[in-house]
Amino acid sequence: MKLDIINLLRCPSCDEADPEGKYELVGDYNQEKIFDGHITCRNGHSWQVRDEILRFHKESHPEVLYDKLEIDENRVNMLPDGLDEQYKRRFREGMLKFVEGLDEDIYAVTGLVVPFVKALGATDKLFLLFSENEDELRLAQEVVAKNRVYDNFFFVRHKGFALSPLTNITRISLFGEDEADTKLALAEEGNGDILASFGNLKMVRYSLKQ
Numbered sequence: 001m002k003l004d005i006i007n008l009l010r011c012p013s014c015d016e017a018d019p020e021g022k023y024e025l026v027g028d029y030n031q032e033k034i035f036d037g038h039i040t041c042r043n044g045h046s047w048q049v050r051d052e053i054l055r056f057h058k059e060s061h062p063e064v065l066y067d068k069l070e071i072d073e074n075r076v077n078m079l080p081d082g083l084d085e086q087y088k089r090r091f092r093e094g095m096l097k098f099v100e101g102l103d104e105d106i107y108a109v110t111g112l113v114v115p116f117v118k119a120l121g122a123t124d125k126l127f128l129l130f131s132e133n134e135d136e137l138r139l140a141q142e143v144v145a146k147n148r149v150y151d152n153f154f155f156v157r158h159k160g161f162a163l164s165p166l167t168n169i170t171r172i173s174l175f176g177e178d179e180a181d182t183k184l185a186l187a188e189e190g191n192g193d194i195l196a197s198f199g200n201l202k203m204v205r206y207s208l209k210q
């Protein structure tokens with residue numbers, strides 16, 4: 001939709017149309033369209049836009065962009081292959097330690113991107129997320145939109161990194177096989193930093209960049 005058109009709409013929860021038609025926009029939009037996000041009327045009623053569809057059928061809480069059920073919590077809390085459910089809490093703690101250690105302005109990330117953005121929360125850094133799985137990217141979009149940091153992310157559907165050889169942006173691989181500058185892996189022994197322990201397995205951070 002041309003963005004001005006939304007000001008022609010009446011908020012379904014308001015009795016009268018706002019003559020000034022001012023909506024606050026959050027999420028992913030340009031001059032012409034809202035792709036994903038939400039709009040909030042002057043009286044604080046919020047409505048979700050998803051895949052460019054304005055969902056006027058149901059009000060959403062201003063702080064919650066997406067219906068809870070739409071985020072697949074199993075994938076958000078997804079564990080790397082080889083790790084049991086019983087270690088979920090420790091896995092999350094290890095991920096938190098990992099994201100707290102990020103001190104560069106921009107990163108490229110591949111692997112378990114959904115638990116990653118969940119652990120990241122609000123951030124002022126920039127991230128290029130790579131995944132061959134579109135559902136995973138959509139889930140990551142939902143999480144970062146909910147955290148109101150959508151503009152800090154760029155989503156690329158691609159298996160592994162697709163980066164110009166001219167860039168030396170730090171590449172993070174999360175429990176995958178991709179060549180990267182920083183890797184998180186599960187290992188029994190590790191010469192990297194141990195972030196969490198699960199029985200005889202450990203979450204290990206390897207920094208390979210010189």
Ligand SMILES: [Zn+2]
Nearest residue numbers: 011014041045
């Ligand atoms: Zn309203």
